[in-house]
Amino acid sequence: MSTEDMRAPEGIPTTAGPPFVREFEATLPVHSQFVLWGNRHDSFLVRESDSARPRLLSLPDLLWETLRGSGYAFLLVHDPVDGLRVHLPAGATAEESDRAEEAASRLLPRRPRPGSLPSLETLRALMAELARPAQPVRAALAIDDASRIARSAGELEPSERDFFRFCARLSRTAVPVGAQSGRTTPLYNPVIWLADREGDLPAWLTSSNDQIRSIGLPVPDLGDRQATARLLMKLFGVTDLDSDLPATEACEAFAAQTDGLTLQAMIEITRLARDRRLTMTELPDAIRIYKLGVMDNPWKREYLRKRITDGQHSIPQRVVGQPQAVTKTLDILKRAALGLSGAQQSRSSDRPRGVLFFAGPTGVGKTELAKAVSSLIFADESAYLRFDMSEFSAEHAGDRLIGAPPGYVGFEAGGELTNAVRQQPFRVILFDEIEKAHPRILDKFLQILEDGRLTDGRGSTVHFSESVLVFTSNLGTEVEDDGGRPVTNVHPDMPYEEIEARMKAAIGDHFTRVLGRPELLNRFGDNIVVFNFIDRAAAARIFGLQLDNIVSRVHEEQGIVLEVEPEVRAALQKSCTDNPRMGGRGIGMALESQFVNPLARALFDRDPAAGAHVRVTALRREGDIVSVELA
Structure with a gap:
């Protein structure tokens, strides 16, 4: 091969476009068909030289400039939709358009008129003329x-099977x-399949076929996002980014916060x-609106700080006997409210606002x-969403969370988790008894905890960045x-520090040795918030609150004023709180059966009639049967 044959062609230099287009350009001499799949609807960054400003091109424009x-x-x-057409970029001149149309008419004199929708049979004939041209004209x-x-692939x-069989044979002939002149090495007139997924075309079309090359189109990396962010800053009136420190910082933050998104x-x-009249420093709000589709952000409400402060007094009244767990939980919520979750990372994080692992x-x-x-x-409290993970002990049950994959029953419905978060991104999501879930289902949480997003069965991305x-x-x-x-590993007589240490050690052992998921533990x-056993004082408070709830419910439902004599109250408390291992739920169960x-x-x-005053004066036990005396 001569030196002339090896030189870079005119148009886009081989080092200018994304890696996939460089691969496509380099393999034109050896492949007659290409499958470009993945991020095909994006804009793509082209850097033509160190001094020139980068450009953003659509995939058809990028392919045409490369060809x-x-x-x-x-x-x-x-x-x-648009049928058959000769593609030209928006800025093409009339001369360029006439030249391309003339070449198309010369090579393909029987091609359907522009804008028509040819049948598969007509498309076959067109592909055959292109793959084995009667004239030495390069086209794609x-x-x-x-x-x-x-x-369905x-x-x-x-008719579809016959069409793809023909395409497979055509690739070899x-x-x-x-x-x-220019690139004189013989090159194929390629057929370029633009697909969403590689599996959308029949597997046998590309398998064991060296003439068809499959190339994935990934989402842009940080470097491409940074270059694109610099291009877009001019829309905010920034002309010299290098000398404007706030603009530079906003640009870097914009690139970091759009991880996983396309350049488009x-x-x-x-x-x-621009439409919301936001400044470049307020781009994070625009990103949130774009991802979540909501304007209001509860995490930025002015009263949130006061609510968390008040929670230091109100939550201990509701969650009795757990001062350490409540304090640590509130600390994590304060961090989330200030936007400091994941602040130790070198780049902006889209992780969930808060993650809590309650153990006890x-x-x-x-x-x-x-x-x-x-x-x-x-x-x-309706923002609270609960999943009982004992219902997800089978591997296939994970489809309930994110939806069934394409081709399976229920695919159109989506997943319970992803649908709920898409509908309301600001949620507390409880995964109860997580250790009962199948290990394969636990793997789905890795992406949520690390990147704050999850792809459902329909291929849509759901963001958890505002959830707890x-x-x-x-x-x-x-x-x-x-x-x-x-x-038994822990018991009520142990000090809290020992209970905490033993519980955390056992949790670590379970995730690393039993499940083999140390990355999830990390x-x-x-x-990890460890709860203590309910002590006698806390049990008495819980009993009192639950008994008061019973008295209130009788009044609300029946209009009866109920009074419980102190002796009855004391006897009930003693019998309902004698087993601290059962916790508050055990107290409630005992109250239900005994009172x-x-x-x-x-x-x-x-x-009794509504408005009556009824006193419970005594409890009577005959074997397992308990009765009350009313006055």
């Missing part, structure tokens, strides 16, 4: 939205075309900011504290001995 630089006369594009055909050609109709999304976010014995207030957090932050995630677990209350038998970090049930029986038999 033109390699000596191609025109790019034909077919899509199911891009089939846009190729994912929609077949109803795995279940082709006869295509003839490369030489040129008199960055353009749309900038337009949104049953009935000590873990779920109640999660509800209290929801009420405190969002002033609405709460995981609860009984891990550590029991451990296995050397024989694999469960033994995502929780120091957000609510006999009270309901007595009220039902007596049937």
Whole structure:
């Protein structure tokens, strides 16, 4: 091969475009068809020289400029909406348009008229003329939205199967075309399939076929986002970014906060900011609106700081006997309210606003504290969403969270978790008894905890950056001995510091040794909040609150003023709080069986009128049957 053959073609230099287009350009001599799949609707950054300003091009424009630089006369594009057309960028001159149309008419004299929707049979004939040209003219055909050609890549109709069989054979019989100048090496006139996913085309079309090259189009990296952010800053009146420190910082933050988004999304976010009259320093608000689709941000409400401050007094009244757990939870919420979650990272983080792992014995207030957090932050307990992870013990149950994959029953419905967060991004999400979930389902939380986003079964991205995630677990209350038998690990007589140390050690052992998921444990970090057993004083307070709730409910439902004599109250308290291991839930269960049930029986038999004053004067036990005496 001569030196002339190796030089870079005119048009876009081989080092200017994204890696995938450089791969495409370099392999034109050896592949007759290409499958470009993935991020095909994005804008793509082209750096033509160190001194020139980078440009943003659509995929068809990028392909055409690359092909033109390699000596191609025109790019034909077919899509199911606009039909067949010769593609030219928006700024093309009339001369360029006439030259491309003339070349297309010369090479493909029987091509359908522009804008028509050719059948698969007509498209086959067109591809054949292009792949084995009668004249030495270089041209390419891009089939846009190729994912929609077949109803199902795995279940082709006869006409679809015949079409793709023809395409597979054509890829092997295509003839490369030489040129008199420029890039004189023979190059194929390629068919370029533009698809959403690689699997949208039949697998047998590309498998074991060296003539068809599959190239993925990834989302842009940080470098591309930084360059794009610098381009977009001029919309805010910034002309010399290098000498404007606030603009430089805003630019860097913009690039970091759009991790996972496309360059086109960055353009749309900038337009949104301009429409909302936001400054460049307020771009994070525009990003949030773009991702979540909501204007109001509860985390920035003026009264939030006061609510959290008040919560230091109100939550201990609601979650009794857990001062350490309440204090640590409020510390994490303060950090979230100030936007300092993940502040130790070198770049801006889209992680959830708060992550809490509540560990402790049953009935000590873990779920109640999660509800209290929801009420405190969002002033609405309906923002609390609970998943009982014991229902997700089977691997396939994970489809309930994010939705079934394409082709499976229920695919259109989406997932319970992703749908709920998409509808209301500001939530407290409780995953109760997380240790009962299948390990494969736990893997789904890795992306949420690290990146604050999750892709559902329909391919849509759901953002958790404004949510608080709460995981609860009984891990550590029991451990296995050397024989694999469960033994008690903590008990009520231990000091809290020892309970905390033992529980955390057991949780760490479970995630690392049993599950083999140390990376998930690392995502929780120091957000593991250990709850203590309910002591006698706390049990008495819980009993008093629950008994008062019963008295209030009788008045609300029946209009009866109920009074419980001190002797009855004391006897009930002693019998309902004698087992601290059962926690607050155990107290409630004991109250229901020993007081609510006999009270309901007595009220039902007596049937007092609304407004009556009824006193409970005594409890009577006959075996397992408890009765109350009313006066």
